[in-house]
Amino acid sequence: MKRMTLLSTLALSLLASSASAATEIEFFVGNKGVDTWKQLFSQFEKQNPDIKVNLVVPPDFVAVLKTRIVKNKTPDIVAMGGDTNFKGFAEGGVFKDYASDALIRKVKPIYVQQLQSIVGGKEVYGIPYTANTIGLIYNVDKLKALGVQPPTTYSAFIAALKKAKAAGQTPLTLTLKDAWVTLPFMNAIAVNTVPATFAAQETAGKTTFQKAYSGVADKMLEIASYSQADPLGTSYPDGTASFARGNSVFYIQGDWALPDILAANPGAKVAMVPFPATDARNKVVSSVDLLLASSASTRHPAEVAKLMAFLTTPQNAVTFQKAVNAPSVQIGTVPTDARLAAMKSSYASGNIEGAPFNLFPPGLSAETFWQAMLQDKNKQKALQGLDKTWADVLKRSN
């Protein structure tokens, strides 16, 4: 009896000591929505006084994360994009597989499938948290002045560009000095004209860029011919500011450009429509902008699971998405931003698809080929280069 009490006091004191020293979880994130993360974490710590969340916001996020992973010191949770970097880490076995986790069932299947196809298997190495979207941004007043409706088909878009040119306006701003800008441009068209199986087929040698992307290249070249005078000399910040000040009618970008436009000109009246890539019904590109991945080798799996569950409650997810102004990935939600009103029906009807580029192998540098093509107008050279480099990159990595 005496020994029992002794044992129980010992056990109690052990419990007490572990409770007083809170478990620390490290949460790694780029520079998106930092203040909102802080709010959510302080709420979480109030509910769970035995857990402390350390928010780390490193400069040059991907490079720092890579060095941490190389040293086998992967942060407990990482919030990052569903991009080629994610593909590399996931294939390297760094992240936990959430495929059979209940949290995944809250997410629209399309985003879960995106993460699966990025890695090329059944595993889901993160929980999609916010999405981004690409579309055609336009200056509301300028379009009204031209007497044109926001275009929903490719021919209407070209007609609008022609009309703007005839009226002495700059129809379109393109910022090709930054090569990456060609990717959203390509994605918005390719998602509607290239089969979703393209990447797998190209790897198997059953199709080529020359066959599948010829039409995409034609459209990119045709649209680009309506741009301002020196698109290759214009960088993304310069071009965004120029469009915000009303120097052109149209701008091709993702929703991440909206805050930049408003920063350059708080009074800018702009809106976005689904990109008019074809004359049929157009699909909207929507990729995973942020996903929550957790380290496969974390020392605190229970605490990490608690925090993941907390962040993905509908209320908290919506709080975060409103703060960063991003379309939600959770089932039953549509974009709430008024400027994205025209995108709502695409989301509601599920007429959305991931960016084709996310399935390209890392190291392809597709953007450099498109940038060169829009400069020298040599479509064949770009498509052949993409085909050859795709094969080379695969040879190097297997």
Next chain:
Amino acid sequence: MSVLSDDRQVSAGLTAPRKRRRQDLTFLFMALPAVILFFVFHTYPAVQGILYSFTNFKGFGNNYDFVGLRNYVQIFQDERAMAAYRFTFLFAILSTVLVNAVALVIAIGLNSNIRFRNTLRAIYFLPNILSVLIVGFIFNYLFANLVPKIGAGLGIASLSKNILGDPHLAWIGIVFVAVWQAAAFNIILYLAGLQTIPYDLYEAADIDGAGPWQKFRNITFPMIAAFFTINMVLAMKAFLQVFDQIVALTGGGPGTSTESVSFLIYKGGFDGGQFAYQSANAVLFFIVLVVVSLLQTRFLHRREVEA
């Protein structure tokens, strides 16, 4: 750990060889920290890189295999890598020639008897202490905004747009910024060389009635031949490794028209997940740099002996 090497030490019964050994130990201990630092932060990672270059390592994870010389073979079939080597060599040769010509002219000017000589020397040295990246970003802005306005004002078509956006002209912008920044260091080296020339040589030449060009050709240039060698070698080595200017000005674009080898190694290795492949490229590039530097030194040294 002081070594006394005067007579009192010897009379204290220390024999000469033992004393030398004590001295040797002292020098060894003085050199050791630098050797250790160099080994830990330079030699060891370099050897690691060489080992990785024979694998298909991604940069993280533990699932990689030994692939032998495959990476090396593939570099020679990689059009992008070959283009980067071509660009780097053309860029380096041109910039080396330009920077040495510019630096020598300015150094001779700063070495002559002019007012505000020291102030001017300080001003000309300024670019050297600025960060290459900052300078690059400033020039990036100038090429995008100021130069086109001037070009349009003068009615020069090729200058009225951003030259960094044209694959046939972008290299000019990079050469300009690189030379502007690098000249400062070479000016200092040439100034040091010019100050070693005895003045009576020039006096003798004056008496013989030599003109300025003859004096330069027959006295100045031969006398600073050693400095010319070191300037050529250092400039070439630095320009072959050009990186920061490209990051700040073009990011290798438009297309891949201004990709240098260092930039490609960084981009492919860290962004493109080709860690092992680009390690092989780095090893190859290291060998190329050594060969170029050795050839330069041998060729230019022979010139020095003749002079």
